[in-house]
Amino acid sequence: DTAVSQTPKYLVTQMGNDKSIKCEQNLGHDTMYWYKQDSKKFLKIMFSYNNKELIINETVPNRFSPKSPDKAHLNLHINSLELGDSAVYFCASSQGLAGVWEQYFGPGTRLTVT
Amino acid sequence: KNEVEQSPQNLTAQEGEFITINCSYSVGISALHWLQQHPGGGIVSLFMLSSGKKKHGRLIATINIQEKHSSLHITASHPRDSAVYICAIFGNEKLTFGTGTRLTIIP
Numbered sequence: 660d661t662a663v664s665q666t667p668k669y670l671v672t673q674m675g676n677d678k679s680i681k682c683e684q685n686l687g688h689d690t691m692y693w694y695k696q697d698s699k700k701f702l703k704i705m706f707s708y709n710n711k712e713l714i715i716n717e718t719v720p721n722r723f724s725p726k727s728p729d730k731a732h733l734n735l736h737i738n739s740l741e742l743g744d745s746a747v748y749f750c751a752s753s754q755g756l757a758g759v760w761e762q763y764f765g766p767g768t769r770l771t772v773t
Numbered sequence: 774k775n776e777v778e779q780s781p782q783n784l785t786a787q788e789g790e791f792i793t794i795n796c797s798y799s800v801g802i803s804a805l806h807w808l809q810q811h812p813g814g815g816i817v818s819l820f821m822l823s824s825g826k827k828k829h830g831r832l833i834a835t836i837n838i839q840e841k842h843s844s845l846h847i848t849a850s851h852p853r854d855s856a857v858y859i860c861a862i863f864g865n866e867k868l869t870f871g872t873g874t875r876l877t878i879i880p
Contacts, residue, residue, distance in 0.1 A: 700810075715867065758804055759804045762818050763818065764818070
């Protein structure tokens with residue numbers, strides 16, 4: 660059974676479009692995250708949710724909006740896509756709040772904006 | 774300057790060699806993580822440390838809180854260890870990642 664799953668795995672779209680990436684975890688964890696990994700492979704946290712509440716919101720354009728319908732899901736919606744949004748987006752989950760609990764990562768979604 | 778610095782950036786070694794990857798940081802932390810990113814892109818958490826030393830199979834992670842330094846060691850390295858190893862710290866209520874060390878083990 661996949662612990663943290665993301666869909667889609669690949670997403671190719673044009674500038675200006677709106678797209679969503681879905682994430683689901685079946686580990687019973689309370690906390691979920693979205694990370695962005697740029698072309699230089701640098702990972703950066705974008706958002707963290709704990710029990711469906713936003714905990715961490717790093718400096719991310721407000722075109723990015725996370726939505727957590729329940730503890731097991733954290734979706735990422737991106738409006739008006741730009742070339743610079745091209746990256747790999749990873750979802751992760753942990754038992755408790757960021758940093759002091761082991762994190763479990765999804766397989767990543769490679770977003771390409773043309 | 775990044776709060777987390779890793780060295781070396783790239784490391785190539787022969788199968789069987791003992792590998793050390795270093796992570797230095799500049800802020801007080803609650804925990805430090807070592808992650809492994811496979812060539813296919815998947816990320817796996819290897820260790821989470823707040824003090825001392827942890828061992829899992831051929832992998833050993835140590836941390837010195839006073840010196841703000843952690844090391845990841847791989848004994849009897851194998852080509853399947855080839856990956857990017859990423860250090861991340863949790864301090865000032867945020868998680869900050871290093872730029873990673875790309876390890877290549879040659880058979």
